[in-house]
Amino acid sequence: MIRLDITRQKAMVQSNALSKTQKAIKQQIISTIKSSPLNEVQTLEITIKDHPVERFLSKLFEMPEDIIQAGLKARFTRAYMENGKLMAKRTQFSDTFTADQLTDLKDGKNLSNKKDSFIYRLVERINEAIEE
Numbered sequence: 001m002i003r004l005d006i007t008r009q010k011a012m013v014q015s016n017a018l019s020k021t022q023k024a025i026k027q028q029i030i031s032t033i034k035s036s037p038l039n040e041v042q043t044l045e046i047t048i049k050d051h052p053v054e055r056f057l058s059k060l061f062e063m064p065e066d067i068i069q070a071g072l073k074a075r076f077t078r079a080y081m082e083n084g085k086l087m088a089k090r091t092q093f094s095d096t097f098t099a100d101q102l103t104d105l106k107d108g109k110n111l112s113n114k115k116d117s118f119i120y121r122l123v124e125r126i127n128e129a130i131e132e
Contacts, residue, residue: 002048002102006030008037024105025119028112032123035130040080044126047073048102055099068099072118076126091129095121 004022006015006029017026025046049071058065072095079088097118101111111117 002046002050004044004046004048006044006046008033008042008044010036010038021102021106024108028105028110028119029123029126032112032119033130034127037078040078042130043077043079045075045077046122050099050102055102065100065103066098069096070099070102070118071096072122074122074125076129078129089129089132091125093122093125 002019002021002025004015004017004025006013006017006026008030013030015022015026017023029044051068051070054068055065057063058068072093074093076091076093077088078090079086081087095118101117101119104111105119111119112123114120
């Protein structure tokens with residue numbers, strides 16, 4: 001399981017990205033979000049069920065990794081002040097994708113431009129939530 005939390009504020013971006021895959025996900029998401037949070041705080045919580053045992057077995061038996069379906073759950077929250085009250089809007093998103101996309105990320109490939117990648121679909125949902 002891969003967990004990643006990103007917080008964006010006026011002057012900083014904070015995350016708990018430790019692994020190479022987490023850092024690649026963070027960088028590609030942050031570089032493709034179309035807004036900067038001037039008067040709000042944006043948090044993104046991502047959980048990916050990557051099925052590491054199945055991925056290992058597929059490599060061991062030389063099977064293609066794209067037969068394994070990974071699952072993504074994300075929760076994007078925007079917190080801001082409105083008329084002296086703290087307001088928040090939350091968007092939840094879930095998706096399934098082939099596990100070979102995680103290997104591609106680890107190898108340094110940019111998936112934010114590919115329309116069939118989970119990062120592209122996630123960023124599209126985030127940008128839609130920001131525009132609302």
